[in-house]
Amino acid sequence: MNKHLFPVFFLFFLVWSCAEDAEVFFNDPSLKIRFINADSLKKANDSLDITNSYIANVTEVITYLNSGLNVLEDSIDELNDSIDIGRTDYIEIRDALIEMESEFTSSLELMKENSTLLADLKSELTDVINTIESGDVQVTSITNVENNSVQTYSDSATTYNLPLSMNSNVSKFSIEIDGISYNLEVEYVKEQVVDEKRRIKIVVSDVNIISHNGFDSTSCQSLNCENETSVKLYF
Structure with a gap:
């Protein structure tokens, strides 16, 4: 065996061993949204x-x-x-x-x-x-367009967590506030990481807002939130 290939195989073995020892942890990555009433x-x-x-x-x-x-x-x-x-x-x-x-x-x-x-x-x-x-706003409901799951709210909140789809790199949402519907479409990159407790988790990065129909603007310049997972939406 070529002596230069041994370090490569050894490194691969270490990574594989760490993954084998790690506990698979099913988490639900989400996008933290803060709704700002721009007119008010x-x-x-x-x-x-x-x-x-x-x-x-x-x-x-x-x-x-x-x-x-x-x-x-x-x-x-x-x-x-x-x-x-x-x-x-x-x-x-x-x-x-x-x-x-x-x-x-x-x-x-x-x-x-x-x-x-x-x-x-x-x-x-x-x-x-x-x-x-x-962002203390009363949101009526948030619908995940992909699976048509609807989350309703009875109290106001300063932030809302939008669960991102793990079946693709794009999620679409329909959001109702004061009887008005808004649409949000985001894309992102999914990664598997091992945390300090040796659990494999899915994390989201490079969040990009594709469209925000009905909303006036977002807190992200050029609609690209880069590595942020928290976004302000002005309506």
Whole structure:
């Protein structure tokens, strides 16, 4: 036997022995999907932008009123000093400034109340956006087109696992959300690996979205998720 062939046969024997010793573990590879309501997300983001604009304006007015109050207080103090030494002709001017000070104070209190309300609104909108981006959606059902198996859901969830077909490298799904049907077709590469417990498992890689009819877009650039097994679908 050629001495150069021995390492090759020996390596093949080791691989075969490891496979023989490994336990066959039947798992169900799946694609983790997060559904994002794009319309609701856009509306919430637009509302947040408007709210931030209002907050900036109110903050500017508060700064102006505070500066104005400081000037008025200083002017009133100076007039009072003059009045105390007999300049009674300043009384009318001082009283006018005191009235203006009262108006500034009322306006400042109102602006501070508006600022608090806007801050609360911003917090609520931020929570809404975070909830939408988390993918917390009520999916009615997911149907595997290949075997016509239907999975229905009674509660909302942030992620949904779509079991991939092991009979081929392509899986098709029909997804219903709020009475609207969406179609998803994905292709992938299947591989057998031996895990740390010496179990043979099927893993999926190079997930590629072939089509996503009804969905606005996906989180994968060029619709190719490469080695990702988690995808965001915007509807």
